[in-house]
Amino acid sequence: MTQEEKQTEQIIMDAARKVFQQSGLGGARMQQIADEAGINKALLHYYFRNKKKLFEAVFKEDFNRYMIPLSGILLRETGLTVEERIVTFVQSFIRTLNQHPHLPLFVMHEIASNPNRMLGLVKGGDVFSQVGETGKPEDSESKVFVWQIQEGIDEGRYHSVNPEQFVISIIGMCVYPFVARPIIKFWLKKEDDQFKDFMEDRQREVIDYAFRILIKDYQPYADNHR
């Protein structure tokens, strides 16, 4: 693949990403993508054969480049403690999504409209995939975090949360504002810039919430200084 090919291919994918994120697979128009890329409709087919293949290329790239690494912070075997995972995850997650605010809704919507095909697409580089034995058979690597939390509960350091519910809550607190972005912008009367600032502040806040939910003697720094 020459340098020029890669460049055009990338221009097309960026244009396609924009249109697909706005309109979804069904609603997107090849003409609109071509216009956005400043090229011709026929060229889209030259590079990607058809609309579905173009979509899958975009989706796969998004999922693998962003969703997988981010989930990995929380779920994969990394040697991090529970607390480190939470801090790193929340910060990386919100910062990344602040750069790509349309990503979550796009990914969620397309997975929902065809779970098997979409989840099938990303198998292989998948955080969820069943990998080798970890001494805890019948379960996947993606449960390490869950076990770590359970351990802390058993040792009496943590409140007795349901680890799976807790994980979903952290992710939810981070993702939801982006999914509901237009509503929140409307409710809080914020423009794009202000929303971004609001989400920057949110990092501290969510970490604080997560720790307060989980850790038994948690005393946030802010409590004595606000």
Place this chain on the structure above:
Amino acid sequence: MTQEEKQTEQIIMDAARKVFQQSGLGGARMQQIADEAGINKALLHYYFRNKKKLFEAVFKEDFNRYMIPLSGILLRETGLTVEERIVTFVQSFIRTLNQHPHLPLFVMHEIASNPNRMLGLVKGGDVFSQVGETGKPEDSESKVFVWQIQEGIDEGRYHSVNPEQFVISIIGMCVYPFVARPIIKFWLKKEDDQFKDFMEDRQREVIDYAFRILIKDYQPYADNHR
């Protein structure tokens, strides 16, 4: 409007809802809706003139019947305390969405793809709408909950959270699992029934989290009994 008209109209809307929720406005096909309703394509146009109008009817009904009342529990002036609001909201919300799991993603996605038109559609019965003076001018009724929380913080009963961030967190913890339903089902290896049970359990858990984030001397019942 006769009884029969209303019935047919409702059949069409139910069919349309199903198809729109699965495919979005752009991806939905009038033929598919007609099939789903067990009637003819032409009849759709007889009742709703065109696709866009049919879509708007469905969207508006969903939003007004479910989203507005639910948000109202949390946000509107009702005489409830903060604690009562949280308990009622989380329970109603999760129970309702357990009946209509596709609702949030549908609503969010369509608002995102055209915020002005969609948010315009629901103005009037809107939780966000600016209504009469409440003694706190320049702000809307939908901020009552925020003020209540601020009051509790000032009185030293609550931790010093950012009230807006806190509200969004509660909603996020409730909504996110439904938005990410296929992924979560996949990750936790749950079927529809098990997911439903998981969400039933989640009610207690989220209320617990919310209280632990907010209330200074919160001692959950479960802590002494698990």
Place this chain on the structure above:
DNA sequence: GTCTATAGGAAGATAGAC
């Protein structure tokens, strides 16, 4: 009110020149 048949147009995909 409900159907069949079809007009009319939009959008994906291809052929072929350059």
Place this chain on the structure above:
DNA sequence: GTCTATCTTCCTATAGAC
């Protein structure tokens, strides 16, 4: 590799019979 022109398919929407 990139374009213009065109084919073909599919879908919305309407006309008109019953």
